[in-house]
Amino acid sequence: MTQLYDRVALIGLGLIAGSMALAMRRAGLAGEIVGTARSAETRATAAEIGLVDRVTETAAQAVQGADLVVLAVPVGAMGAVAEEIAPHLKPGATVTDVGSVKRAVIDAVAPHIPQGVHFIPAHPLAGTEHSGPRSGFAELFDNRWCLLVPVPDTDPQATARLRTLWEGMGANVDEMDADHHDLVLAVTSHAPHLIAYTMVGVADDIRRVTDSEVIKYSAAGFRDFTRIAASDPTMWRDVFLTNKDATLEILGRFTEELFALQRAIRTGDGQQLFDYFTRTRAIRRGIIEAGQDTDAPDFGRVKKS
Amino acid sequence: MTQLYDRVALIGLGLIAGSMALAMRRAGLAGEIVGTARSAETRATAAEIGLVDRVTETAAQAVQGADLVVLAVPVGAMGAVAEEIAPHLKPGATVTDVGSVKRAVIDAVAPHIPQGVHFIPAHPLAGTEHSGPRSGFAELFDNRWCLLVPVPDTDPQATARLRTLWEGMGANVDEMDADHHDLVLAVTSHAPHLIAYTMVGVADDIRRVTDSEVIKYSAAGFRDFTRIAASDPTMWRDVFLTNKDATLEILGRFTEELFALQRAIRTGDGQQLFDYFTRTRAIRRGIIEAGQDTDAPDFGRVKKS
The missing domain is CATH 1.10.3660.10 (6-phosphogluconate dehydrogenase C-terminal like domain)
Structure with a gap:
């Protein structure tokens, strides 16, 4: 499959982000995959098992030059992360998330997204009862649904590319309104x-x-x-x-x-x-x-x- | 494994009885396995797929000469079946059941059991969402629990033999009071x-x-x-x-x-x-x-x- 993003930044390295890294690698969808997590132990584990190509200490560092930024932290932490990374986002980049709730994430994240960056909320309907950087696996999204929840005026091309990414990771994709x-x-x-x-x-x-x-x-x-x-x-x-x-x-x-x-x-x-x-x-x-x-x-x- | 009962009668031919027939056959625990069901369609299917050695039209016929009789019908039907088979039970035989409730089954069945026949209620904790004569499989009870609920004055030897049967079908066995x-x-x-x-x-x-x-x-x-x-x-x-x-x-x-x-x-x-x-x-x-x-x-x- 064609490479879709030169550099992807994963903020959070739990079950979903880890599975995304493995699924992207399986299909050759990303050039470099950078990851970070709040916990030093999680970062050390991710580096040790080679979950991503490069682990950074902070989210601000991770998003530098990234074409796609994935917010994969608990829903309640999304706003603070968005605020932290906002000044460091590359113009033209896409920011997405994988939160299980969409209205609250949009309200928390959208105000921080700078002009010229595309924010496209998403939610893959897949998971297990396990968590942490060792819990991911490349097949998690195979034949599962990922819901894209574009906000008003979302760029159609950026949305189409994100859709292709999810399909490349094995998922079926639907679009839906946040509420x-x-x-x-x-x-x-x-x-x-x-x-x-x-x-x-x-x-x-x-x-x-x-x-x-x-x-x-x-x-x-x-x-x-x-x-x-x-x-x-x-x-x-x-x-x-x-x-x-x-x-x-x-x-x-x-x-x-x-x-x-x-x-x-x-x-x-x-x-x-x-x-x-x-x-x-x-x-x-x-x-x-x-x-x-x-x-x-x-x-x-x-x-x- | 040693044959434990020369003839076993299964009353009801759904998921549990069918799986018992296959599990008994797998381990050579029974000489002849006879089965019956209220529905003519179920009896025809069981005969067609060779689920048991012999299918009879009525429960009274099925229990003739049986050393073990298994009541595998819905809990609400247990009393009526016990009443029907009572006059035809072989002296010294064991009657057991597989109902998910035990106090009500004991109250409904025990009064019909003749002197000289052992009644030992049981409940295998295993199942799937499927039902009917085609739903059984020999592995259903492997590593699952079967609870025996002996009533007062139950013969210890008859209980021990029934326990050995369940263990031979793959289950772990515990004893427990009905309430x-x-x-x-x-x-x-x-x-x-x-x-x-x-x-x-x-x-x-x-x-x-x-x-x-x-x-x-x-x-x-x-x-x-x-x-x-x-x-x-x-x-x-x-x-x-x-x-x-x-x-x-x-x-x-x-x-x-x-x-x-x-x-x-x-x-x-x-x-x-x-x-x-x-x-x-x-x-x-x-x-x-x-x-x-x-x-x-x-x-x-x-x-x-």
């Missing part, structure tokens, strides 16, 4: 994560059921919750604080439905339960058909012995 | 399933987010909910109706915690969210260490292209 993005993600990601965190917290609290039992017998359903409830705490704290309205709206709808099903259980209304469970089954079929999950027995999990 | 079982499963399975069903139902309801978006962008967390929300509706209706008290208790605790976290979001209490999410991460580590899930990137899922 709609935040609502869609509240449904498909933010509310489910909070619910999973809550259920795992409840299990941990119940003293009559020991930790050991919760863990031993987790294959009966619980373990699927624990995976998403093991995601990075800083990242998720920021997601909930910055996508507050949409998340609370979906959680309100969730509680309403949950109460209706609890009432059906209490009153013994088997027909209501059966009809509800039949309806939800159809959505699963859609996800399999869309290639966003496997229907392999035991969910395609690798067996451990 | 404790029902509470542990309410935490690790029943409440999580109801919550997943609810979240998927909510997503389906929200008209501003089209079905297609929910499905396309499901990799962001939602798809893990859809898997468990695709489980067999009849089975799960019966679980909730028969483990009502424990499930409602856990759901009450869940709602309480969820409200606390919603308040933290609303008031912007990032520290509370961070601390909560840090605590739940530790439980995940325990599950990986206990070998009950994989920590492979992308959760060990097979990639679909």
Whole structure:
């Protein structure tokens, strides 16, 4: 594939940035990949494993001469990073981000972007429960979606190039308005994560059921919750604080439905339960058909012995 | 491995019974495996694919001369099946079940079991979202837990033999009291399933987010909910109706915690969210260490292209 950017700067070296470095290298999309992180330990690890071509101490240094700058820090830290790098950005460069919330990131970052630099918010819908510079892998974005959220007056050519980059890293790309993005993600990601965190917290609290039992017998359903409830705490704290309205709206709808099903259980209304469970089954079929999950027995999990 | 039972009768030919037939055959644990199901279509499919050695039209026929009878029907149907087979059970035989709830099954089945027949309730903690006679596979129970719930005065030798059978099918075996079982499963399975069903139902309801978006962008967390929300509706209706008290208790605790976290979001209490999410991460580590899930990137899922 053609090289798209002579120099890419990754600000933050966690799961997403690390996977981007590996995916860009896999396809030869970038000339030089420069990276930085706030933590000295993260920078040392990234240098040691050769995650990027060059590690810098500061974000200001990293963006020098970069044609593409990727903000890959928790959503709550995006504004401060934008402010720090702004004076050092190369004219004509593109700044993008990978945050899970888009309206708050645009509000925090856009005011700092100088004239002549293109700001194109983005969000790859991919991840695992792991974090840190060792957690990335080149295949993370393969067949996953990346949503571009162009702000008004975004340069079409800069957007097209960023789209090509994401496609080159394996992703499918869609464009979406920021507010709609935040609502869609509240449904498909933010509310489910909070619910999973809550259920795992409840299990941990119940003293009559020991930790050991919760863990031993987790294959009966619980373990699927624990995976998403093991995601990075800083990242998720920021997601909930910055996508507050949409998340609370979906959680309100969730509680309403949950109460209706609890009432059906209490009153013994088997027909209501059966009809509800039949309806939800159809959505699963859609996800399999869309290639966003496997229907392999035991969910395609690798067996451990 | 040594043959443990000369003849085994499977009542019901769904995911669990089918997997038992294949796992028993893999290890040579049973002489003849006889099976039956209420639906003529299921019986025809089982016969066609050779799932068991012999298919009978009725449960009464299936249990004739059987040394082990496995009730593998939805929890709500256990009592009626026990009543039907009771007069036909071989003296000295063992009757067991695979239901997800134990107190209700014991109450429904035990009164029908004749003198001289051993009733030993059991529950293998394994499954997938698939159901029906084609869904079984021999490895389903490998490294999973099976809980035996012996009733008072259960014959120790009959229990030991059933334990050996489950171990021969690949499972680890524990014994547990019925009420404790029902509470542990309410935490690790029943409440999580109801919550997943609810979240998927909510997503389906929200008209501003089209079905297609929910499905396309499901990799962001939602798809893990859809898997468990695709489980067999009849089975799960019966679980909730028969483990009502424990499930409602856990759901009450869940709602309480969820409200606390919603308040933290609303008031912007990032520290509370961070601390909560840090605590739940530790439980995940325990599950990986206990070998009950994989920590492979992308959760060990097979990639679909």
